[in-house]
Amino acid sequence: MKYKMLNLVVVTRTLGVLLLLYSIAIIPPLLISVGYQDGEWPYWLIIWMESVLLGWVMWWPLRRKALDLRRRDGFVIVTLFWFVLGLISAVPFLFMPQLDFSDAVFEAISAFTTTGATVIVGLDLLPPSILFWRQELQWLGGIGMIVTAVAILPTLGIGGMQLYQAEMPGPFKGEKLTPRIAQTARAFWIIYGGMTVVCALAYWLAGMSLFDAVAHSFSTVSTGGFSTHDDNFAYFNSPLIEFIACLFMLLGGMNFSVHYLAIYRGSFDQYWRNEEVRTFLIMVVILITITSTTLFFSTTYADPITALRYAAFQAISVVTNTGFGTATFANWALFLPLLLISFSFVGGCAGSTAGGIKVIRFLLLIKQARREIYRLVPPHIVRSLKFDRRVIPEEVTSAIWGFFSLYILLFVTLVLLLMANGLDQVTAFGAAATCLNNLGPGLGEVAASFTGVSDGTKWLLSFTMIVGRLEVFTAFVLLSRIFWRG
Amino acid sequence: MKYKMLNLVVVTRTLGVLLLLYSIAIIPPLLISVGYQDGEWPYWLIIWMESVLLGWVMWWPLRRKALDLRRRDGFVIVTLFWFVLGLISAVPFLFMPQLDFSDAVFEAISAFTTTGATVIVGLDLLPPSILFWRQELQWLGGIGMIVTAVAILPTLGIGGMQLYQAEMPGPFKGEKLTPRIAQTARAFWIIYGGMTVVCALAYWLAGMSLFDAVAHSFSTVSTGGFSTHDDNFAYFNSPLIEFIACLFMLLGGMNFSVHYLAIYRGSFDQYWRNEEVRTFLIMVVILITITSTTLFFSTTYADPITALRYAAFQAISVVTNTGFGTATFANWALFLPLLLISFSFVGGCAGSTAGGIKVIRFLLLIKQARREIYRLVPPHIVRSLKFDRRVIPEEVTSAIWGFFSLYILLFVTLVLLLMANGLDQVTAFGAAATCLNNLGPGLGEVAASFTGVSDGTKWLLSFTMIVGRLEVFTAFVLLSRIFWRG
Numbered sequence: 001m002k003y004k005m006l007n008l009v010v011v012t013r014t015l016g017v018l019l020l021l022y023s024i025a026i027i028p029p030l031l032i033s034v035g036y037q038d039g040e041w042p043y044w045l046i047i048w049m050e051s052v053l054l055g056w057v058m059w060w061p062l063r064r065k066a067l068d069l070r071r072r073d074g075f076v077i078v079t080l081f082w083f084v085l086g087l088i089s090a091v092p093f094l095f096m097p098q099l100d101f102s103d104a105v106f107e108a109i110s111a112f113t114t115t116g117a118t119v120i121v122g123l124d125l126l127p128p129s130i131l132f133w134r135q136e137l138q139w140l141g142g143i144g145m146i147v148t149a150v151a152i153l154p155t156l157g158i159g160g161m162q163l164y165q166a167e168m169p170g171p172f173k174g175e176k177l178t179p180r181i182a183q184t185a186r187a188f189w190i191i192y193g194g195m196t197v198v199c200a201l202a203y204w205l206a207g208m209s210l211f212d213a214v215a216h217s218f219s220t221v222s223t224g225g226f227s228t229h230d231d232n233f234a235y236f237n238s239p240l241i242e243f244i245a246c247l248f249m250l251l252g253g254m255n256f257s258v259h260y261l262a263i264y265r266g267s268f269d270q271y272w273r274n275e276e277v278r279t280f281l282i283m284v285v286i287l288i289t290i291t292s293t294t295l296f297f298s299t300t301y302a303d304p305i306t307a308l309r310y311a312a313f314q315a316i317s318v319v320t321n322t323g324f325g326t327a328t329f330a331n332w333a334l335f336l337p338l339l340l341i342s343f344s345f346v347g348g349c350a351g352s353t354a355g356g357i358k359v360i361r362f363l364l365l366i367k368q369a370r371r372e373i374y375r376l377v378p379p380h381i382v383r384s385l386k387f388d389r390r391v392i393p394e395e396v397t398s399a400i401w402g403f404f405s406l407y408i409l410l411f412v413t414l415v416l417l418l419m420a421n422g423l424d425q426v427t428a429f430g431a432a433a434t435c436l437n438n439l440g441p442g443l444g445e446v447a448a449s450f451t452g453v454s455d456g457t458k459w460l461l462s463f464t465m466i467v468g469r470l471e472v473f474t475a476f477v478l479l480s481r482i483f484w485r486g
Numbered sequence: 487m488k489y490k491m492l493n494l495v496v497v498t499r500t501l502g503v504l505l506l507l508y509s510i511a512i513i514p515p516l517l518i519s520v521g522y523q524d525g526e527w528p529y530w531l532i533i534w535m536e537s538v539l540l541g542w543v544m545w546w547p548l549r550r551k552a553l554d555l556r557r558r559d560g561f562v563i564v565t566l567f568w569f570v571l572g573l574i575s576a577v578p579f580l581f582m583p584q585l586d587f588s589d590a591v592f593e594a595i596s597a598f599t600t601t602g603a604t605v606i607v608g609l610d611l612l613p614p615s616i617l618f619w620r621q622e623l624q625w626l627g628g629i630g631m632i633v634t635a636v637a638i639l640p641t642l643g644i645g646g647m648q649l650y651q652a653e654m655p656g657p658f659k660g661e662k663l664t665p666r667i668a669q670t671a672r673a674f675w676i677i678y679g680g681m682t683v684v685c686a687l688a689y690w691l692a693g694m695s696l697f698d699a700v701a702h703s704f705s706t707v708s709t710g711g712f713s714t715h716d717d718n719f720a721y722f723n724s725p726l727i728e729f730i731a732c733l734f735m736l737l738g739g740m741n742f743s744v745h746y747l748a749i750y751r752g753s754f755d756q757y758w759r760n761e762e763v764r765t766f767l768i769m770v771v772i773l774i775t776i777t778s779t780t781l782f783f784s785t786t787y788a789d790p791i792t793a794l795r796y797a798a799f800q801a802i803s804v805v806t807n808t809g810f811g812t813a814t815f816a817n818w819a820l821f822l823p824l825l826l827i828s829f830s831f832v833g834g835c836a837g838s839t840a841g842g843i844k845v846i847r848f849l850l851l852i853k854q855a856r857r858e859i860y861r862l863v864p865p866h867i868v869r870s871l872k873f874d875r876r877v878i879p880e881e882v883t884s885a886i887w888g889f890f891s892l893y894i895l896l897f898v899t900l901v902l903l904l905m906a907n908g909l910d911q912v913t914a915f916g917a918a919a920t921c922l923n924n925l926g927p928g929l930g931e932v933a934a935s936f937t938g939v940s941d942g943t944k945w946l947l948s949f950t951m952i953v954g955r956l957e958v959f960t961a962f963v964l965l966s967r968i969f970w971r972g
């Protein structure tokens with residue numbers, strides 16, 4: 001362990017600043033607690049003071065050290081960011097009588113990683129400030145992920161995402177790490193915030209209560225998937241609300257750099273011109289077609305319009321790794337449960353709030369595989385690999401193969417570990433997939449909630465959700481000996 | 487479709503020769519039918535005459551054309567070899583009243599690809615000549631696979647196996663395709679035949695009937711897995727017989743080039759010095775340890791020795807993709823069924839009779855993934871990849887990543903197709919894995935036999951077994967447009 005004191009200083013100070021910023025997030029539930037008189041305000045006050053104090057202690061003494069973040073510290077900070085804030089966010093849930101420590105951590109990490117798998121049954125009866133906190137956490141995690149994915153992971157080179165380094169929106173390109181992260185965060189914060197406001201307004205006009213509208217806008221644009229009702233979106237039973245949800249889930253699942261470009265240049269062409277977004281939309285259409293056709297012909301829904309309605313909502317919910325439900329797809333006919341869970345491995349676009357392997361990596365993986373086939377056939381012409389009309393360097397293709405292989409090997413290991421903990425094969429498969437891909441609903445026993453699983457399983461899955469959020473490789477790098485030796 | 491007439495001539499002629507050779511294989515069951523007086527001899531005579539006639543018609547008119555096999559023809563011939571001989575081998579089963587056309591094809595292809603998944607219940611009552619034919623088919627498929635894997639696939643460059651081109655035993659290196667295949671086939675035929683004789687003798691001395699000893703030696707060295715009894719190896723209930731089976735399954739799962747070297751140089755060091763064989767043996771020991779410990783602590787078997795006995799047999803049976811059973815592992819506790827099925831994806835060594843992805847590819851995959859992690863960590867030293875003290879070229883690593891990705895994507899697609907045909911998730915998973923990896927027993931409904939699945943599913947799985955045997959890529963190459971265009 002030769003990780004230098006110098007770096008520890010930077011890491012501590014950065015986390016201190018993040019903690020101070022985070023403490024601001026506790027003010028809304030505090031105000032809501034007072035406004036709705038749900039009696040939770042003393043807890044919120046304590047938690048707020050604690051995070052301010054802790055953040056201050058970590059930042060103040062070290063504030064004058066003139067040190068810049070380096071690439072290597074990025075791995076440590078980004079990992080601690082998700083672990084530490086995830087754990088701290090569990091504190092409010094600890095005050096709920098029905099949740100023990102493991103439950104509280106699972107719920108908080110599930111929200112913060114925008115997974116949206118819950119251990120709470122009886123959501124409709126919870127204090128409003130707690131409900132609000134669950135939703136707000138997803139929203140914070142969503143913007144955290146966008147900044148991580150657009151500004152940090154490409155710099156670290158995780159899973160071939162150095163590809164995106166060249167594609168950063170104009171003004172940010174090529175700057176040093178700290179100012180770039182700050183600038184990116186500011187620009188995307190505005191897009192993300194604006195999207196949330198529009199989404200909340202739309203929900204409200206479509207008939208949700210103001211509280212529900214805001215709460216669900218948080219979990220829609222962040223592709224989180226939590227609801228304030230046990231019945232999730234089935235509670236509203238409104239095609240209009242479902243349509244709004246679909247639209248904003250899709251927006252949340254797209255690369256925010258593309259949103260930025262579309263706004264910056266004032267042209268919607270950007271979406272279709274971007275090869276990843278285009279593939280993503282085509283994939284969604286194909287999945288909706290297969291799902292609705294199968295639902296109709298397996299007579300799950302009697303008329304084609306209803307089949308299409310449920311299929312479209314669920315397909316978009318799963319592909320963007322949101323996990324909202326108007327139906328329990330785990331109970332659908334034939335291959336549909338597995339098909340939908342499989343598509344959650346693809347997930348949304350890189351640089352979005354979605355989880356999974358990401359569309360761009362899948363697209364490149366398929367192009368790479370096709371190239372390997374061509375290589376075998378005389379006259380053995382090996383064409384260079386292109387994405388968005390740019391040639392992909394060999395380093396990126398290797399990184400993507402490596403990413404995919406590790407992802408699959410980790411997934412299989414997880415399923416085995418979960419079965420060792422006593423889950424059956426279908427449940428273990430669903431739980432591992434839904435947590436690693438930050439989706440939410442699983443299969444079998446965990447189709448609706450994770451209430452029934454053991455404490456050990458909850459901890460393993462909480463860990464999995466963070467590893468998924470860190471795009472797997474970040475975690476592996478930190479676990480490698482060479483990282484600490486260097 | 488520009489595949490030239492010239493090539494069609496070579497392909498037809500080669501298949502004709504193979505068919506003539508194959509007709510010799512029908513003589514043993516014909517003799518057995520006469521000897522045991524099971525009344526099947528007229529069928530065998532008809533089948534024998536048919537194959538001689540068909541082979542002769544394909545070979546004789548074209549025998550004088552002076553054409554050599556080219557690399558591109560290899561793809562066509564190797565694919566047709568498995569399809570055509572697989573289908574022809576089904577004819578004897580057509581005469582069995584309890585089997586329809588789909589059953590007969592499934593059984594024959596399952597035997598010929600050394601998968602060993604059966605649709606027959608009531609083996610103990612079958613005519614001896616039919617029983618013998620099932621076993622002999624596996625034996626023929628086994629040597630077919632060794633020759634394919636050692637002499638043909640490396641030349642085609644499937645999944646990075648050009649690696650082995652340099653490693654061919656001394657006398658065969660660098661020669662033209664046709665004489666090399668012939669020489670390799672001859673040398674390996676002797677090793678394979680000798681191994682079979684020793685195995686049969688050992689079984690006989692350990693207490694099997696002569697018929698059973700020969701029959702099971704066929705399905706052991708070929709890692710086929712068929713038995714002449716419904717209870718498979720549980721029928722004998724003899725630790726000694728199980729030990730012999732374990733030994734010869736392991737030998738069958740090793741690279742036959744290494745056997746050749748060990749005999750050629752008269753040193754057993756070759757086994758341990760070969761990195762793939764070493765990894766394979768270590769893997770087997772680990773799997774036995776995990777399995778026996780779990781069996782003991784989950785109280786499936788009360789005493790540790792019994793747990794070890796069953797664990798060792800089943801672990802070796804699964805890792806070598808043989809599929810023999812002394813117990814139905816699909817019913818074992820916790821994660822064991824999935825663990826064993828997962829290991830069948832690794833399979834035995836390249837250049838053996840085993841199926842799956844192969845140890846060497848897994849080993850390189852893990853080395854490659856580790857290198858990708860190292861690449862991310864400062865100071866970003868990228869060491870060259872080594873196997874058996876030789877540097878692996880970048881072309882091979884790409885091919886192996888591509889192989890793994892296509893294998894997994896194909897597997898997921900298969901599971902979805904099987905579920906579309908009405909199988910439940912666990913059964914579909916087990917059936918796809920066991921057929922793609924040429925293992926034999928599955929999970930769920932297909933744990934013991936494939937009698938219960940629909941005709942469509944049987945055809946799909948028959949196709950899968952051949953695709954697995956062709957190491958997936960061969961099939962993809964043939965399906966690519968560029969192959970036929972070039």
Ligand SMILES: [K+]
Nearest residue numbers: 115224322439
């Ligand atoms: K989610």
Ligand SMILES: [K+]
Nearest residue numbers: 601710808925
């Ligand atoms: K087998």
